[in-house]
Amino acid sequence: MATLMNVREEIRPSVQRNAIALELANALQGLFSIEDIRKHTANNWDHTILHCKPTKTMSESLLLDREVLTMITNVNDIQVRTIHVAKEIIEASKWGN
Numbered sequence: 334m335a336t337l338m339n340v341r342e343e344i345r346p347s348v349q350r351n352a353i354a355l356e357l358a359n360a361l362q363g364l365f366s367i368e369d370i371r372k373h374t375a376n377n378w379d380h381t382i383l384h385c386k387p388t389k390t391m392s393e394s395l396l397l398d399r400e401v402l403t404m405i406t407n408v409n410d411i412q413v414r415t416i417h418v419a420k421e422i423i424e425a426s427k428w429g430n
Contacts, residue, residue, distance in 0.1 A: 340367040353405050354381050364391050368400060375418045381405040382422060402426075 337355075339362050340348050347370050348354045358367050365385040373380045383403040387395065404419050 337367075339363070339365065341369070344370050351381055353407075354383060357383065357403065357405065361385060364388060365401065373418070373422060375421075376414050378406055378408065378415075378418075380418065384426075 337345050337348060337358055340358050344367065348358050348367060351370070354367075354370055361367070365387050367383055368386050369382075369384040371382050373382050381404075383405070385401045385403050387397045387401065392398065402419065402423055404415075404422070406415060408415070
């Protein structure tokens with residue numbers, strides 16, 4: 334099992350319990366650090382939300398100066414309402430909710 338050095342120590346157990354989040358964290362090793370993980374339910378769908386902070390190299394390469402919201406949802410295709418949920422999560426995070 335990977336050491337998940339790119340995942341904040343306080344949330345490592347939560348990431349390890351979520352198979353898709355674990356796989357993503359391993360894939361992002363050296364590119365992003367995982368700063369937060371939480372569950373969000375909307376429209377009868379469960380979403381796993383990760384806040385990913387780019388490494389300095391990735392930040393400079395992609396011209397990013399903020400965290401990236403990663404929304405994991407197990408659906409066949411993305412729908413407009415899923416995008417609305419992501420937008421709501423981003424808006425709520427701006428105000429610390």
